Amino acid sequence: LQGLLAQQGGDRIQFVDERAHLEQLQAQELNRPGLITEDESRTGVAPSTGRRVPQFYLQGTFYSQNNGKTTYYLCQFKLVNLVTGDQVWTGQYEVRTLNLN
Numbered sequence: 001l002q003g004l005l006a007q008q009g010g011d012r013i014q015f016v017d018e019r020a021h022l023e024q025l026q027a028q029e030l031n032r033p034g035l036i037t038e039d040e041s042r043t044g045v046a047p048s049t050g051r052r053v054p055q056f057y058l059q060g061t062f063y064s065q066n067n068g069k070t071t072y073y074l075c076q077f078k079l080v081n082l083v084t085g086d087q088v089w090t091g092q093y094e095v096r097t098l099n100l101n
Contacts, residue, residue, distance in 0.1 A: 015087040
């Protein structure tokens with residue numbers, strides 16, 4: 001439903017990831033606690049380490065449903081600004097395959 005709303009809503013609907021999830025991802029990517037600072041976001045570099053600071057993350061969720069003769073697959077993707085939490089792109093891919101067994 002979220003994917004369809006994002007595609008049909010155009011610029012009228014903006015989805016944002018949960019702050020706790022962003023904090024977890026930022027800590028994991030930077031190997032330190034705390035959020036990405038405004039300076040790090042602007043320059044793209046962490047001053048303490050000199051390492052590049054990630055600006056976005058891409059997440060994919062995959063589903064499958066087997067109905068005997070066919071299998072249905074749904075792949076949902078989202079690209080999220082790691083600093084603001086804004087979902088800047090969402091997409092999905094659907095395919096149905098024939099089971100030959």
